[in-house]
Amino acid sequence: MPVSIHHIVVDAHDLPGLAGFWSEVLGWPILSAKPREVVVGPAVDAPFGLCFMPAGETRKTGKNRLHFDLNADPDVPGDREAEIERILALGARRVDVGQTGDESWLVLADPEGNEFCVVRPKRDLIG
Template sequence: MPLRLHHIVIDAHDLPGLARFWAQVLGWKILSERDREVVIGPDVTAPVGICFMPVADVKAVKNRLHLDLTCTAEDRVDEIERVLALGARHVDVGQSGEESWVVLADPEGNEFCVIRPKRTLIL
């Protein structure tokens, strides 16, 4: 049996705070909360979640891995505004302004993108 993705792990200074931010962004729940680990996901039976682990050092460079989020085209502007109101901020990582995505960062500076939804092909 091949390996399966279990958690995406995000290093954090404020585990509960960052977990709450991402749970609100994604409409997920906090599934477990311990001193050195907070896990969020859509529900306890979901195959993949996000795990927040403590880190002492400060984030210094652009992420080597980031999340791409999407929604309907009609909701995109409102969703970006909602996420900004939750504590995200715009980030410049060298975009030209012509991209099909918007780069944001969570409250601890982890970049993520809100991308245009995929087009559905009608055959």
């Protein structure tokens, strides 16, 4: 049997703060909160979740090599724009990583500068 993803680990300087941000963005509960590890996931028995661990002293200096692509409910008109505004209100910010302005996604960064995208509905990307 091949391996499966257990957690996606995110290095953080403020573990509870960043875990709380992603908990709110994704609507996932905080499943475990320890001094050196905070886990967020859809449920305790979910196949994977996000694990926030100490980043150490170094600060992020460049573009992420891995990022999340998020999408809103494709059946709710205007939901993408509403979700972008909600996420910005939670503490995200718009960032420029070289976009032209013609992209079908919007690049944002979480409170610690980790980029992620809010994309058009998946069904629009296939086919």
